[in-house]
Amino acid sequence: MxxxxxxxxxxxxxxxxxxxxxxxxxxxxxxxxxxxDSLRTASRGRVLVLNFWATWCRPCVEEFPELLKLRRExxxxxLDVVFVSIDDDDAGTKxxxxxxxxxxxxxxxxxxxxxxxxxxxxxAVSPKWSGALxxxxxYDSAGRLVEMVVDQMTYFELEKIVKPLLSx
Amino acid sequence: MxxxxxxxxxxxxxxxxxxSTSKTLPVTAIEVGKEAPSFSLKDxxxxxxxxxxxxxxxxxxxxxxATQCPISNAYNERMVALDKDYxxxxxxxxxxxxxxxxxxxxxxxxxxxxxxxxDVLKDWNNVVADAYGAQFTPEIFVLxxxxxxxxxxxxxxxxxxxxxxxxxxxxxxxxxxAGKPVPRPExxxxxxxxxxxxxDS
Numbered sequence: 001m002x003x004x005x006x007x008x009x010x011x012x013x014x015x016x017x018x019x020x021x022x023x024x025x026x027x028x029x030x031x032x033x034x035x036x037d038s039l040r041t042a043s044r045g046r047v048l049v050l051n052f053w054a055t056w057c058r059p060c061v062e063e064f065p066e067l068l069k070l071r072r073e074x075x076x077x078x079l080d081v082v083f084v085s086i087d088d089d090d091a092g093t094k095x096x097x098x099x100x101x102x103x104x105x106x107x108x109x110x111x112x113x114x115x116x117x118x119x120x121x122x123x124a125v126s127p128k129w130s131g132a133l134x135x136x137x138x139y140d141s142a143g144r145l146v147e148m149v150v151d152q153m154t155y156f157e158l159e160k161i162v163k164p165l166l167s168x
Numbered sequence: 169m170x171x172x173x174x175x176x177x178x179x180x181x182x183x184x185x186x187x188s189t190s191k192t193l194p195v196t197a198i199e200v201g202k203e204a205p206s207f208s209l210k211d212x213x214x215x216x217x218x219x220x221x222x223x224x225x226x227x228x229x230x231x232x233x234a235t236q237c238p239i240s241n242a243y244n245e246r247m248v249a250l251d252k253d254y255x256x257x258x259x260x261x262x263x264x265x266x267x268x269x270x271x272x273x274x275x276x277x278x279x280x281x282x283x284x285x286x287d288v289l290k291d292w293n294n295v296v297a298d299a300y301g302a303q304f305t306p307e308i309f310v311l312x313x314x315x316x317x318x319x320x321x322x323x324x325x326x327x328x329x330x331x332x333x334x335x336x337x338x339x340x341x342x343x344x345x346a347g348k349p350v351p352r353p354e355x356x357x358x359x360x361x362x363x364x365x366x367x368d369s
Contacts, residue, residue, distance in 0.1 A: 058236070118326075119325065119355060129356075132360070133360060133361060
């Protein structure tokens with residue numbers, strides 16, 4: 001009986017924590033090409049999945065839950081999944097992006113491209129990137145670009161690339 | 169027996185994972201200064217048009233466009249205005265729709281709704297998009313009378329008409345028509361990925 005009580009209390013505590021995690025609000029931070037570089041540098045030692053998306057981009061919206069799942073599954077095993085929205089960086093649109101994130105129970109830090117030269121930003125991400133969305137760039141823990149996929153991705157496709165990098 | 173079954177299931181799952189992860193990786197666009205591939209495609213009424221027909225004009229603007237992409241749609245009016253302004257200067261405009269999910273009926277309705285004055289051709293199985301290395305909509309390729317690519321990139325530098333600072337396509341056409349070098353032969357912009365059919369690689 002005592003064991004059962006301890007187990008039940010533990011279960012409630014874990015569920016409470018999970019709910020708290022789920023209910024924490026998403027934060028939207030503006031980012032430019034320089035910020036992107038700092039972010040990539042800060043992620044050294046961990047595998048990085050960098051996803052570029054927008055609320056107006058249907059395949060981006062469709063793959064969004066797949067990337068969130070990836071973040072949930074591997075976040076504690078050395079993976080950073082970073083989302084950069086290229087929606088317009090104005091108050092109204094930011095609100096729309098935040099509403100999108102909240103609706104999908106996405107918590108934590110998200111980025112939005114700061115208003116400015118789109119072309120310079122695209123080239124700073126990768127000279128090989130055309131600017132087509134969605135785009136997902138995957139870096140190993142040494143910061144080397146391993147894969148750039150300019151297409152909608154599934155959880156399994158992402159996992160297949162990420163898993164071997166995490167075990168290196 | 170059980171072990172054998174598990175083995176079989178594991179192999180089957182592995183097979184599914186391997187085959188389901190084949191992705192179209194970024195394609196490389198044709199280079200400025202090189203000859204662009206010829207094509208022959210049908211419009212929404214089933215009429216065939218070939219690049220050769222357009223190339224009788226001084227320059228041809230090949231525009232990869234979409235019916236559902238909000239960025240491409242943000243440029244509908246601008247594309248019509250460009251066609252209107254440059255038709256008398258012997259420049260041909262042609263739209264190509266390579267998106268697998270956008271039907272002939274949708275293209276027809278979309279062109280009528282937005283008053284397109286240029287042809288929109290359907291590129292089934294994205295063969296022309298592949299040949300050009302087009303990746304997104306709206307993406308522009310300007311060819312001269314010999315079919316040489318003279319410009320590749322965006323129409324201008326902002327999807328919001330109020331924020332435009334450089335009218336790249338206009339500047340390109342004005343330079344070409346004046347016999348001057350193109351100011352910036354390659355530009356980049358955000359756009360919607362062309363939805364391609366999956367091909368075995």
